[in-house]
Amino acid sequence: MFPRISRLGARLLREPRAETRAGNLLNSGGILYQGHVNRHSTPVVTPTVLSLRNVLLSTATSGDQDESSQAKDKISVTFVNKDGSEKTISVPIGMSMLEAAHENDIELEGACEGSLACSTCHVIVMDVNYYNKLEDPADEENDMLDLAFGLTETSRLGCQVIAKPELDGMRLALPVATRNFAVDGYVPKPH
Numbered sequence: 793m794f795p796r797i798s799r800l801g802a803r804l805l806r807e808p809r810a811e812t813r814a815g816n817l818l819n820s821g822g823i824l825y826q827g828h829v830n831r832h833s834t835p836v837v838t839p840t841v842l843s844l845r846n847v848l849l850s851t852a853t854s855g856d857q858d859e860s861s862q863a864k865d866k867i868s869v870t871f872v873n874k875d876g877s878e879k880t881i882s883v884p885i886g887m888s889m890l891e892a893a894h895e896n897d898i899e900l901e902g903a904c905e906g907s908l909a910c911s912t913c914h915v916i917v918m919d920v921n922y923y924n925k926l927e928d929p930a931d932e933e934n935d936m937l938d939l940a941f942g943l944t945e946t947s948r949l950g951c952q953v954i955a956k957p958e959l960d961g962m963r964l965a966l967p968v969a970t971r972n973f974a975v976d977g978y979v980p981k982p983h
């Protein structure tokens with residue numbers, strides 16, 4: 793009995809010391825405690841400690857976050873006109889290339905306003921690597937593309953190409969001619 797009580801007593805005497813340690817501690821609230829710290833005592837928060845905490849928090853949130861959210865919100869796309877001139881624009885994620893072209897005075901017609909009933913929004917993706925990042929065209933898009941002038945292996949309808957982060961830096965050429973069914977009086981044959 794006595795040896796057990798004395799072991800317990802010795803442990804109780806040891807434990808408070810075990811919970812007290814020297815050095816620096818950063819608690820879950822991000823406050824830096826310096827020097828000799830006892831978790832049972834109330835920490836002294838000095839102005840130096842608070843300003844260091846603010847620096848740590850602001851570094852982790854402000855500048856980096858702004859830059860990364862801007863990078864995610866928009867991509868850069870270059871349109872190459874029929875005459876070879878180029879225009880690079882910022883396109884919000886989720887916006888179609890047809891809408892982006894119209895907002896930036898780029899001559900991409902879009903006669904049916906994106907309802908897959910024309911091919912006047914025909915664009916040519918200039919780099920096959922970007923072309924391969926696009927969603928596969930729907931049957932309706934392929935049907936319209938079959939009727940487009942100057943069809944190429946990397947042709948797409950601009951109203952169906954939607955901006956996403958992977959397309960940042962894409963270059964799109966405008967074909968030298970487009971076919972407008974309404975003006976040409978062309979009626980596509982059913983398949």
Ligand code: FES
Binds near residue numbers: 910952
């Ligand atoms: Fe007509 Fe794209 S605007 S199919």
